[in-house]
Amino acid sequence: MIEKQTELLAANEANAKTFKRLMPEVAEPYNALNREVYRDGAVSGKHKRLMALASALCIGCRACVLFQCRMALDLGATVDEILETCAVTLALRGTTGMGETERVVGYLRELGLIEE
Template sequence: MQQEARHSTEQALHDYKMGVGKFSEKLPEVTKTFNAFTEACFGEGSLSKKEKQLIALGISVVAQDEYCMIYHTKGCIDQGATEQEILEACGVSAAFGGGAAMSQSVTLVQECISELTSHTH
């Protein structure tokens, strides 16, 4: 089963790379500009490349973006992140995702219930 997962991960990375190639043929300036922008964002700075990959992975988990999860998990590994660091980043993203759901539930949803039911009575 792990072998199947590895194949699908490698296939997803391959599919993404092929898709970027085709997109680049049709919109080379957009692709070139986007790539330059993301390279600048992920370059070494006050935050390390590893820290930036961990942040990106956490965001991709909350956004439920499967290609980015695969891409940034690989980025974390490539930048030397340990399994524990990767899992902790995912834990923070789970807390954030749950926290966002909770914060909307205790504010906006309750406000809507109050406003919508007060008009019907």
């Protein structure tokens, strides 16, 4: 059975919401840091999310890959920008980056943003 990336992302987000409810003293400083880090500054929030996507692809964090991909899309990143970010990862990580890139392609396909 093929794992649905959209379902994985939804499950991750539900689990994160539960953690944040159970550990608000940890969650709020974490959320505040993220709000500050990803705000527009000298580098736009969209480009920061693309950088985070590249980092997530390099370290192989599937939850981070999906979340950062979605956040970049929400901030106006195009499919081409996402795929070029994946290409940078391949240059840095080699063939092991392809597995995570395949996750991104699957997610974009599930969203109807790319065709078979």
